[in-house]
Amino acid sequence: MSDISFDSDVTGLLVIDPYNDFISEGGKVWDRLKGVAESNDCIPHMLEITDAARAAGIRVFYAMHHRYRQGDYETWKYVAPIQRAAWSRRTFEYGTWGGEIHPGLQPQRHDVVAQEHWCSSGFANTDLDLQLKRHGVQRLVVIGLIAHTCVEATVRYAAELGYDVTVVKDATASYSDSEMHAALEVNIPNYAMVATTREVIGGMSG
Amino acid sequence: MSDISFDSDVTGLLVIDPYNDFISEGGKVWDRLKGVAESNDCIPHMLEITDAARAAGIRVFYAMHHRYRQGDYETWKYVAPIQRAAWSRRTFEYGTWGGEIHPGLQPQRHDVVAQEHWCSSGFANTDLDLQLKRHGVQRLVVIGLIAHTCVEATVRYAAELGYDVTVVKDATASYSDSEMHAALEVNIPNYAMVATTREVIGGMSG
Amino acid sequence: MSDISFDSDVTGLLVIDPYNDFISEGGKVWDRLKGVAESNDCIPHMLEITDAARAAGIRVFYAMHHRYRQGDYETWKYVAPIQRAAWSRRTFEYGTWGGEIHPGLQPQRHDVVAQEHWCSSGFANTDLDLQLKRHGVQRLVVIGLIAHTCVEATVRYAAELGYDVTVVKDATASYSDSEMHAALEVNIPNYAMVATTREVIGGMSG
Amino acid sequence: MSDISFDSDVTGLLVIDPYNDFISEGGKVWDRLKGVAESNDCIPHMLEITDAARAAGIRVFYAMHHRYRQGDYETWKYVAPIQRAAWSRRTFEYGTWGGEIHPGLQPQRHDVVAQEHWCSSGFANTDLDLQLKRHGVQRLVVIGLIAHTCVEATVRYAAELGYDVTVVKDATASYSDSEMHAALEVNIPNYAMVATTREVIGGMSG
Numbered sequence: 001m002s003d004i005s006f007d008s009d010v011t012g013l014l015v016i017d018p019y020n021d022f023i024s025e026g027g028k029v030w031d032r033l034k035g036v037a038e039s040n041d042c043i044p045h046m047l048e049i050t051d052a053a054r055a056a057g058i059r060v061f062y063a064m065h066h067r068y069r070q071g072d073y074e075t076w077k078y079v080a081p082i083q084r085a086a087w088s089r090r091t092f093e094y095g096t097w098g099g100e101i102h103p104g105l106q107p108q109r110h111d112v113v114a115q116e117h118w119c120s121s122g123f124a125n126t127d128l129d130l131q132l133k134r135h136g137v138q139r140l141v142v143i144g145l146i147a148h149t150c151v152e153a154t155v156r157y158a159a160e161l162g163y164d165v166t167v168v169k170d171a172t173a174s175y176s177d178s179e180m181h182a183a184l185e186v187n188i189p190n191y192a193m194v195a196t197t198r199e200v201i202g203g204m205s206g
Numbered sequence: 207m208s209d210i211s212f213d214s215d216v217t218g219l220l221v222i223d224p225y226n227d228f229i230s231e232g233g234k235v236w237d238r239l240k241g242v243a244e245s246n247d248c249i250p251h252m253l254e255i256t257d258a259a260r261a262a263g264i265r266v267f268y269a270m271h272h273r274y275r276q277g278d279y280e281t282w283k284y285v286a287p288i289q290r291a292a293w294s295r296r297t298f299e300y301g302t303w304g305g306e307i308h309p310g311l312q313p314q315r316h317d318v319v320a321q322e323h324w325c326s327s328g329f330a331n332t333d334l335d336l337q338l339k340r341h342g343v344q345r346l347v348v349i350g351l352i353a354h355t356c357v358e359a360t361v362r363y364a365a366e367l368g369y370d371v372t373v374v375k376d377a378t379a380s381y382s383d384s385e386m387h388a389a390l391e392v393n394i395p396n397y398a399m400v401a402t403t404r405e406v407i408g409g410m411s412g
Numbered sequence: 413m414s415d416i417s418f419d420s421d422v423t424g425l426l427v428i429d430p431y432n433d434f435i436s437e438g439g440k441v442w443d444r445l446k447g448v449a450e451s452n453d454c455i456p457h458m459l460e461i462t463d464a465a466r467a468a469g470i471r472v473f474y475a476m477h478h479r480y481r482q483g484d485y486e487t488w489k490y491v492a493p494i495q496r497a498a499w500s501r502r503t504f505e506y507g508t509w510g511g512e513i514h515p516g517l518q519p520q521r522h523d524v525v526a527q528e529h530w531c532s533s534g535f536a537n538t539d540l541d542l543q544l545k546r547h548g549v550q551r552l553v554v555i556g557l558i559a560h561t562c563v564e565a566t567v568r569y570a571a572e573l574g575y576d577v578t579v580v581k582d583a584t585a586s587y588s589d590s591e592m593h594a595a596l597e598v599n600i601p602n603y604a605m606v607a608t609t610r611e612v613i614g615g616m617s618g
Numbered sequence: 619m620s621d622i623s624f625d626s627d628v629t630g631l632l633v634i635d636p637y638n639d640f641i642s643e644g645g646k647v648w649d650r651l652k653g654v655a656e657s658n659d660c661i662p663h664m665l666e667i668t669d670a671a672r673a674a675g676i677r678v679f680y681a682m683h684h685r686y687r688q689g690d691y692e693t694w695k696y697v698a699p700i701q702r703a704a705w706s707r708r709t710f711e712y713g714t715w716g717g718e719i720h721p722g723l724q725p726q727r728h729d730v731v732a733q734e735h736w737c738s739s740g741f742a743n744t745d746l747d748l749q750l751k752r753h754g755v756q757r758l759v760v761i762g763l764i765a766h767t768c769v770e771a772t773v774r775y776a777a778e779l780g781y782d783v784t785v786v787k788d789a790t791a792s793y794s795d796s797e798m799h800a801a802l803e804v805n806i807p808n809y810a811m812v813a814t815t816r817e818v819i820g821g822m823s824g
Contacts, residue, residue: 059281071315071316074316075265075316075318075341076341077340077341077342077550077576078340078550078574078576079340080571080576080602080603080604081601081602081603081604081605082571082602082603109277110277110280110281112281115321115322115331115332115333116321118333118336118572119571119572119603120568120572120602120603121568121572124336124569124572124573125321125332125333125335125336125572126321126331126332126333127321127324127331127332129331129779129780130324130330130331130778130779130780131780132780133751133756133779133780133781134282134283134284134285134780135281135282135283136283136756138489138751138754139490148598148599149602152599153568153572156532156533156565156568157536157569157572159492159494159531160531160532160533160536160537160565160569160748161536161747161748162490162748162749162750162751162752163751164489164490164492165492178593178598179598181590181594182593182594182598182599183599186560186590186591186594187560187561187564187594187599189493190492190493190494190497190532190561191492191493191494191531191532192492192493193493283756283782284756284757284781284782286777286782286783286808286809286810287807287808287809287810287811288808288809324778325777325778325809326774326778326809327774330775330778330779331778335573335574336573336574337574338574339550339573339574339575340574342550344545344548344695344696345696354804354805355805355808358805359774359778362738362739362771362774363742363775363778365698365700365737366542366736366738366739366742366743366771366775367541367542367545367742368541368542368544368545368546368696369545369696370695370696370698371698384799384804385804387800388799388800388801388804388805389800389805392766392796392797392800393766393767393770393800393801393805395699396698396699396700396738396767397698397699397700397737397738398698398699399699471693483727483728486728487677487728487730487753488752488753489752489753489754490752491752521689522689522692522693524693527733527734527743527744527745528733530745530748536748537733537744537745537747537748538733538743538744538745539733539736539743539744541743542736542742542743546694546695546696546697547693547694548695
């Protein structure tokens with residue numbers, strides 16, 4: 001793991017769902033995430049890595065979950081359990097503070113914000129793959145929320161679609177150690193390298 | 207062709223790019239389209255079919271081209287010719303009248319507006335396939351603009367992805383007879399049934 | 413869970429990776445799977461469910477992992493960890509017994525065998541979605557191997573793409589309880605219903 | 619057009635459907651193609667370009683149409699017109715000479731043969747996009763058959779998915795000038811550069 005190195009020509013940083021509802025005090029899901037997030041310094045690490053990527057000339061991409069809008073699911077024949085939960089909680093409601101991006105992580109000029117995804121993968125039914133291709137990105141560093149849902153889903157898709165992926169284990173969080181274990185130790189190592197914030201920042205500044 | 211019939215349970219009407227820039231007096235591209243569009247009554251037919259679909263309980267889906275926003279293409283390594291044209295013309299510019307939907311064709315409650323597409327196919331890099339599946343749609347009636355670019359691209363994708371497609375030849379238009387011929391007589395018949403407004407409306411009200 | 417019911421018009425049974433290397437005595441991975449597989453009667457349940465589906469007129473689809481062929485990965489710029497493992501183990505090697513389907517689970521006339529997948533999802537880079545659409549399938553019952561890799565990956569993709577999914581928890585297996593827990597209790601319930609062989613067979617014969 | 623240049627690190631040559639049934643004397647469709655193919659020296663150009671690509675270290679990819687097998691379409695709810703034609707003609711029948719690759723164009727070691735496609739696009743429901751990504755390909759030179767169906771479909775998909783595309787107009791063919799015009803002059807210029815064999819070979823050897 002000591003020789004991680006990211007070439008800015010082919011690497012992108014992918015920030016997943018940095019919504020206030022997830023990672024800001026007062027957000028709808030923050031209370032369920034903050035135990036893990038505070039214990040591994042998830043949010044400060046997300047900020048550090050984003051800064052390091054920009055400093056290294058690595059482009060920042062955002063994979064954003066669908067923001068709830070009234071009428072989203074009423075006419076669907078089938079709704080997945082995770083969508084049913086989003087429907088009932090109105091997570092990331094469009095037009096509300098919870099559906100805005102956490103201060104300090106807002107997209108900057110020349111960042112790329114992909115279209116919102118409906119389920120968990122930032123690639124499914126969005127323009128993320130197109131945007132990565134059009135920018136020549138072949139490798140992804142992944143940070144954000146939630147480790148076992150959107151992060152794992154996006155990592156799995158990225159590997160399926162042909163990207164090389166590194167997940168930053170202390171720049172993601174979940175509800176409890178059980179979900180963190182499932183995502184970071186059982187599943188994701190099949191599809192990606194798992195590294196620390198220190199290692200990844202070292203590899204960017206190389 | 208006399209026995210076209212559309213079951214509302216599995217059929218969707220797909221309206222492609224009904225932007226003011228295409229089909230309203232004063233739109234950026236209207237002058238190039240109106241020769242063909244007026245000769246085949248394209249716009250009145252689009253309105254008639256949309257009304258007939260709603261009356262028959264056939265859900266209406268919208269496939270909308272990306273509305274131009276500053277910065278869209280500046281950082282891309284490669285830009286397709288049709289995207290380069292959109293970039294220079296600022297077609298369907300976000301926040302302008304040209305990027306709004308033609309009066310009379312605005313989405314209504316329970317219609318589905320898919321995410322904007324970047325090139326020509328309403329399916330590529332969007333949630334159109336997901337939305338069709340979630341609504342149980344297996345067959346598509348396609349109307350809108352432009353016959354040899356977005357309409358043909360969307361029809362080709364629809365067939366590739368497994369949908370049964372009918373294109374309404376007098377509810378689409380292009381720059382000249384040459385493009386209409388290429389789309390409606392040379393290419394699309396390989397992937398879809400080609401029918402008239404009369405035939406399609408007959409099949410909906412059956 | 414008592415009211416599961418599967419309409420044969422819109423339901424497909426999806427059998428994932430029933431290779432000898434996974435589920436037959438002497439297969440390359442069987443020794444690592446048989447602890448869990450024998451304790452939950454995975455193989456007999458797979459057979460029972462497949463028979464029940466055929467009896468109920470529910471079409472059977474096969475999602476098959478890429479069979480190793482020499483030269484597969486030598487020229488790739490990046491290889492995912494799970495692909496690196498397949499490369500070194502030569503799992504499901506093309507032309508060998510390990511790459512054949514387990515006796516009793518062979519495809520029958522009018523079953524559909526999707527193209528082989530390169531990573532874990534039966535949908536990624538294959539014709540599975542097309543085949544399901546062309547057969548009118550909107551709901552999937554999923555059985556097979558391995559719970560936390562190909563099964564979970566395929567279930568996640570199915571939900572992302574718009575299918576309604578039911579996973580049969582005693583007709584799948586993995587290396588240990590830890591992987592089974594990650595897949596069946598932590599992750600998959602977000603994307604699918606999790607049911608037993610008894611419940612699913614009841615819902616098919618209804 | 620004088621400054622075409624292809625870097626072997628990011629360029630792939632894509633050969634579409636070089637089956638005996640299309641381009642060999644005695645093939646099922648050759649009689650319909652040979653008028654155009656002989657007038658523009660299509661087959662010799664395909665051979666020349668493939669040789670030039672190999673000499674320049676540009677990897678060769680094959681996009682191959684589904685070879686007909688009995689039972690392919692019998693159970694489909696909907697079959698596209700072009701698939702209905704393939705069904706009735708048994709084009710590229712599996713196990714026959716017509717379904718083999720034209721002598722002189724056979725894949726060589728380290729070439730990549732993508733999975734067969736069911737309709738017209740070499741990308742739809744196949745692993746072509748994955749294989750291109752895993753080999754770092756961002757630009758495609760496209761040759762092969764048939765100009766207005768599989769070639770145009772594949773070019774459109776390539777542009778939609780984010781590839782830079784160049785089509786070689788005298789290394790493709792179709793049934794008549796009308797189809798060639800539709801493909802090469804009306805449609806493809808929206809999605810790709812159109813060049814001659816001479817120009818493309820010049821750009822490879824640069």
